Amino acid sequence: MIASTRRWLRRNRTNFAIGAGVLGAGYLAGQYVLGKLSEARQRMSDDRIAKENLRRRFEQNQEDCTFTVLAILPTATENILDAIPVEQVLEELQKQKAERLARSIGPSEIASTAPPSVADAADDDTKSSSFQSESFIHASQITGEASSSTGSADGGAEPNGERKTKKSKAQLWNEMKISSITRAFTLLYTLSLLTLLTRIQLNLLGRRNYLASVVSLAAPPPANMESTISLENHDDDNLDHAYGNDFETNRRYLSFSWWLLHKGCLNLMEKVRVAVKEVFGTLNPREEITIERLSELTLEVRKKVEGATEEERRTQKWLSYLLPPSDQEEYVLRESGMTSTEATSPTTTSSLRRLLDETSDIIDSPTFSRVLTRLLDAAFSHLIDIKISHLAYKIPPVSESAARVHEIVGDNNKAKVASSLAVFCRQAHSIGSGANNEYLASIEQVRDLEAFAAVVYSSNFEFESPEAGSASRPTTAAGEANRVSLANSEEPVMHEAGVQTGSEADTGFESAWQQALAKEDGKQS
Structure with a gap:
């Protein structure tokens, strides 16, 4: 029986071998799958x-x-308010009104007279109380001013001996009209520009910090880690410094917002003032206009500042208001406290230079102008179609749509220009407020702003590698791991903003923005 079993196995050994091979191959294939x-x-x-x-x-x-915007905005607001002291003009108008009262009625009757409003100074018959929060003065102040006005009726002497030229009522009202509108519009432009500049700065730094963390995780640890001593390295081979992920570089880069807060906003103010004079110069404060007419005049000012056509707006250059010229960079660093006044050698490192250059490229791009236009649309709409229409024209806030407001109001509801000027004066402080800023909230509701930030955050990854800063730098394991990681699994996808990168890093910032717009249009359709 044993012999027969051996003969049977010998006859079928080929079949057994084939079966075993098939089972082994199947097992290996299954394990592989x-x-x-x-x-x-x-x-x-x-x-x-x-x-x-x-x-x-x-x-x-x-x-x-x-x-960040809320924290640094009051600095620009203070500079603009100091440059355009509308309150001083209001005080002068109050003083003139008090002098007229003192000449027309006796001091005993002044004490029982209701305190006048500055809006009333535009027309003695007007009973408006538009400037209640800023323009009332106490009756005792009227008496004091009346008694002290006898020596200054024809122009008083200043403490330094110079004679002050007294402006007429018409001159003061014209100055207040131009100044109040200019101040409010300048603050709107400053707020919008500061919002975009901050988004660019913090998203560029966020992108670089993200890449630094990816590289640090992807880089293999050195074999002799336990036997080596880690020393701080400030050379270019230091990955953190190569990617700009060092505190000093980031601090100096963020300090360049000083230029917009102290210089750029004032330069922009002069441009806005010229446009306001051309558009609102002939408007009489006693004149009654509709909210639609006020919106048209505001649009004319914007056309003169931003450009009248799509092409002019697309090619409008805002860089000089946001960043200093190259010969003023050291000055900005000194004024912002980043360097000492005794420093004579250049302090702009290669990493900081790359950040500034990329920021300049983004600001000069047509995309920046397009997004800025959207932000300004939201800011001006909130001021004119909501605040002024409600506070000056007494229109209930039905909708934020200007077309809806005009449909409800028509051409019948009119208000004096002086009433609108009162709202412009008060809203200037709200626009530049560092807390509960409803204008900033309106700006941040613009979807293009989030998409713009996502594109800044996720585009141009190839320019962040250490090899981009130095073509002669040898390829490191960390750099290789960075490219593999970014190509495979670390692509940033911003679904809420409608931005997906993928090939965007290869086509640049403008191409990434066009892809974002195309995807957003596809969602809406």
Whole structure:
């Protein structure tokens, strides 16, 4: 029986060998497929975690932008308010009104007279109380001013001996008209520009910090880590410095907002003042106009400042208001406290230079002008179609749509220009407020702003590698890991903003923005 079994095995050994081979191959193939499926699941999980992590980083970055704008906006507001002291003009108008009262009635009757409003000074018969919050003066002040006006009726002497030229009532009202409108419009432009500049700065730094973290995770640890001593390295081979992820570079880069807060806003103010004079110069404060007419005049001012056509707006240059020229960079660093006054050597490092150059390129792009126009549309609409229409024209806030407001009002509801000037004066402080700023809230509701920030955050990754800063630098393991990681699983996807990168880093900022717009249009259709 044993012999027969041996003979049977000998006869079927080929079949057994083939069967064993098939089973082994099937087992190996199954293990290979299972391994690949496990790798795919792990890669998908890593991608999902990486994208979620990037999304959280991006959203936190936008919140930081909002808090930063609110923190530094009062600096620009103070400079603009000092440059356009509308309150001094109002005080002078009050003084003249008090002098007229003192000449027409006795001091005993002044004490029982209701305190006048500055809006009434535009027309003695007007009973408006438009400037209640700023323009009332106490009756005792009227008496004091009346008694002290006898020596200054024809122009008083200043403490330094110079004689002050007294302006007429018409001159003062014209000055207040131009100044109040100019101040409000300048603050709107400053707020919009500061919002965009802050988004650019913090998203560029956020992108660089993100890349630095990716590289640090992807780079393999050195084999002799336990036996080496880590020393601080400020050379170009330091990955943190190569990617700009060092505190000093970031601090100096952010300090360049000093230019807009102290110089750019004042230069912009002069441009806005010229446009306001041309448009509103012939308007009489006693004149009654509709809210639609006021909107048309505001639009004319914007056309003179931003450009009358789409092509003019697209080619409008805002860089000189946002960043200093190259020969003024050291001055800005000194004035902002980044360098000492004794420093004579250049302090602009290669990493800081790349940040400034990329910021300049973004500001000069047509996309920047387009997004800025959207932000200004929202800001001016909030001022004219909501605040002034409600406070000066007593129109209930039915809708934020200008067309809806005009449809409700028609041409029958009119208000004196002086009433609108009162609202312009008060709203200037609201526009430049560093807390509960409803104008900033309106600006941040513009979807183009979030898309713009996402494109800045996610585009031009190839320019952030250390090799971009120096063509002669040898390829490192970290740099190779960076390229592999970015190409495979770390692509930032901003679904809320309608931006997906992928090939955007290869086509540049403008191409990324066009892809974002195309995707957004596809969603809307």
